[in-house]
Amino acid sequence: MRLVFWAGFWTFILDQASKYLVVHMLDLRTLGELDVVPPLLNLRMAWNTGVNFGLFSEHGDLLRWALIVLALLIAGSVLWWVYRDPPNKLGMASAGLLIGGALGNVVDRVLYGAVADFLNMSCCGFDNPYAFNVADIAIFVGAFGLIMWGGAKKPS
Numbered sequence: 001m002r003l004v005f006w007a008g009f010w011t012f013i014l015d016q017a018s019k020y021l022v023v024h025m026l027d028l029r030t031l032g033e034l035d036v037v038p039p040l041l042n043l044r045m046a047w048n049t050g051v052n053f054g055l056f057s058e059h060g061d062l063l064r065w066a067l068i069v070l071a072l073l074i075a076g077s078v079l080w081w082v083y084r085d086p087p088n089k090l091g092m093a094s095a096g097l098l099i100g101g102a103l104g105n106v107v108d109r110v111l112y113g114a115v116a117d118f119l120n121m122s123c124c125g126f127d128n129p130y131a132f133n134v135a136d137i138a139i140f141v142g143a144f145g146l147i148m149w150g151g152a153k154k155p156s
Contacts, residue, residue, distance in 0.1 A: 003089060004082055007096025008103070015104035015134040022118045039122040046131040047114035061113075068109050071102045078146070085151030094145025101138030108135075 022028045022043060034043040049064065075098070082095045108115045117131035 003092040004096040007093045008100035011097050011100025011138045012104050018134050019116045042120045043118050044120040044131045046117040048117050049114040071106045075099045075102045087151050091149035094142045097138040098142025101135035104135035
């Protein structure tokens with residue numbers, strides 16, 4: 001379980017530090033956008049009040065608090081799952097990534113009322129209109145890892 005904790009801890013720290021750097025130090029919330037290595041990597045400020053890709057963002061505070069509760073329930077459920085049915089090290093690290101990412105986005109919703117998304121990547125003539133953050137990457141990689149290296153128990 002230590003691996004879950006440390007993977008989650010460092011994921012959370014990296015996510016929040018990157019958001020602090022981009023939102024406050026680079027002041028991307030005022031600038032709006034900053035080209036880093038165009039078109040491969042750009043910083044584009046987007047405040048996501050909804051679910052993925054801003055879906056259901058028109059539902060305001062009710063959705064905000066529902067998503068906070070949902071993320072906490074998912075993080076708690078994943079923690080309970082890996083405690084009850086411990087996977088291998090890759091599965092434990094994946095659980096930590098997912099939990100750390102989920103908690104990073106929860107902190108955003110509490111502090112800002114929305115998730116701070118800022119990474120934008122395009123390539124090869126495709127202009128990607130969406131932005132994401134370190135927590136989103138960790139959640140995706142963590143969920144994929146849990147699918148691949150989840151619990152050790154076999155279904156009966």
